Amino acid sequence: MPYEKDFCASCNRLRVSSVGKLHLCLFGDGGVDLRELLADDAQQQALEERIAEALTHKKQTHFLHQGNTGITQNLSYIGG
Numbered sequence: 639m640p641y642e643k644d645f646c647a648s649c650n651r652l653r654v655s656s657v658g659k660l661h662l663c664l665f666g667d668g669g670v671d672l673r674e675l676l677a678d679d680a681q682q683q684a685l686e687e688r689i690a691e692a693l694t695h696k697k698q699t700h701f702l703h704q705g706n707t708g709i710t711q712n713l714s715y716i717g718g
């Protein structure tokens with residue numbers, strides 16, 4: 639259950655939405671736009687660099703205990 643202690647402890651979850659946004663947490667804010675890089679095979683290196691840079695901002699947990707669900711009011715919003 640997401641409220642259990644250590645639920646996020648070994649998180650390696652990422653999600654790319656149907657509109658090409660990389661979400662670092664299912665309950666995170668915003669998202670990193672990958673769409674134009676995903677659409678062009680010549681941009682593979684730039685895609686990898688953008689994902690690697692985004693990962694440096696991945697939080698270690700969600701903020702549900704503070705009532706913050708990020709943009710995810712409903713997991714169906716990002717296809718989950």
Ligand code: SF4
Nearest residue numbers: 646649651663664700
């Ligand atoms: S709530 Fe966010 S940080 Fe926690 S396990 Fe899920 S995706 Fe990972």
